[in-house]
Amino acid sequence: MGNGWYEWPLVLFTVLGQCVAGALIVSGLGLLAMKDDATARQRIIRSMFFIWLVMGLGFLASVMHLGSPMRAFNSLNRIGASGLSNEIAVGSLFFTVGGLWWLVTMLGKMPQTLGKLWLLLTMVLGVVFVWAMTRVYQIDTVPTWSTGYTTVAFFMTVLLSGPLFAVLLLRASRVNFNGTTFASISVLALLVSVAVIVSQGMSLSTIHSSVQQASALVPDYASLQVCRVVLLVVGLGCWICPLVRRKEPHVAGLLLGLLLVLGGEIIGRGLFYGLHMTVGMAVAG
Numbered sequence: 001m002g003n004g005w006y007e008w009p010l011v012l013f014t015v016l017g018q019c020v021a022g023a024l025i026v027s028g029l030g031l032l033a034m035k036d037d038a039t040a041r042q043r044i045i046r047s048m049f050f051i052w053l054v055m056g057l058g059f060l061a062s063v064m065h066l067g068s069p070m071r072a073f074n075s076l077n078r079i080g081a082s083g084l085s086n087e088i089a090v091g092s093l094f095f096t097v098g099g100l101w102w103l104v105t106m107l108g109k110m111p112q113t114l115g116k117l118w119l120l121l122t123m124v125l126g127v128v129f130v131w132a133m134t135r136v137y138q139i140d141t142v143p144t145w146s147t148g149y150t151t152v153a154f155f156m157t158v159l160l161s162g163p164l165f166a167v168l169l170l171r172a173s174r175v176n177f178n179g180t181t182f183a184s185i186s187v188l189a190l191l192v193s194v195a196v197i198v199s200q201g202m203s204l205s206t207i208h209s210s211v212q213q214a215s216a217l218v219p220d221y222a223s224l225q226v227c228r229v230v231l232l233v234v235g236l237g238c239w240i241c242p243l244v245r246r247k248e249p250h251v252a253g254l255l256l257g258l259l260l261v262l263g264g265e266i267i268g269r270g271l272f273y274g275l276h277m278t279v280g281m282a283v284a285g
Contacts, residue, residue, distance in 0.1 A: 006273075007270075007273040008270075010061075010062070010269075011266055011269045011270050011273065012058060012266070013059070014133055014154070015058075015157060015161070015262060015265050015266055016058035016061070016262075017055065017058045017091065017130070017133065018133070018154060018157040018162070019054065019157065019158070019161040019162055019262065020052075020054050020162070020165075021094075021126035021162060022126075022157075022159060022161060023054075023161075023162045023165035023169070024048075024051055024126050024162075024166075025123045025126060025127075025166075026163045026166035026167070026182055027044065027047075027051065027166040027169055027170060028119050028120075028122070030170050030175065030177050031044050031119070032116060032119070034175070040173070040174075043174065043175065044170065045106055046173070047169040047170070047172055047173045048102055048169065050169060051098075051165070051169070052095070052098065052102055054165075056095075062088075084136055087129075087132040087135070090132040091133075094122065094125040094129045097121065097122050098122040098126075101119060130154055130155060130158055133154055134154045137150050138151075141278050142278055143214070143277070144204070144217070145276065147200075147203075149196050149199070149200045150272070152192065152196055153196055153268065153272065156189045156193045156196070157265050159188075159189035160186055160189045160190060160193065160232060160261055160264075160265065161258065161261050161262055161265060163179070163186050164186065164236070164254065164258050164261055166182075167182065167239065167254060168254040168255055171248070171249060171250075171251050179239070179243065179249075180243055183240050183243055186236055186239075187236065190229075190232055190233070193232070197225045197228075197229070197268075201221060201222065201225070204275070214275065214277060217274060217275050217276075217277060218271055218274040218275060221271060224267055224271055225267075225268070225271065227264075227267060228267040228268045228271075230264075231261065231264030232265075234257075235256075235259070235260030235261035235263075235264065236261065238253045238256050238257030238260070239254055
């Protein structure tokens, strides 16, 4: 029994990947909204380097989970039939298409119309990537994972961390961006996440195998979820409190907020992996 941190490569890969997908969508919308200010557009594009840097770190973590980098190619052997193969394939496509878009645009070689279409395609691939992640864990023999809670939780990570990451990059680029709408979306995602935590926590008592009760897999489930929610609230507060006072959030405050939110989601994802159990037996971390 434990908190699932033994699966730390997957924890980092899923959380960072979902954060990147959300950040790309929001920053991409900010970029598309900049029509006449070529200088501001270039600053945004430069800042988006950090999106792909974080995505690279996520993929590096996923490769470490495989034990050997050479095994990464084997994970693509069953595209179309395996959720894992589909996840790696879609994620790699997202990373490649987005990375090439950024590089060509950064070099000033991207035609304007093609660049917009390419960026929109990358944003769609980000959503498909997160959806492919959720499908990996819809396993009939793992009742604690094969629920709608998994899908909702993964997409809530997108909405909690992605907009905050994007606003941080936009502020660092000295671009005026009305983030009130996206802040409201993140707050709504927080409320949905709390509802999922409560509902899933109550449902654990109804899930059991022949040798294990699901609620016993992570004895500190409730206290760790409380810590997670506190980190999420404080993290989002670093972004929202200045908006309430009608002030622009500081870059340092946004960075601190992002780290707190990511910390909260990492705790939540660790609990997710800690709840792994199979029909007929339980696998403890």
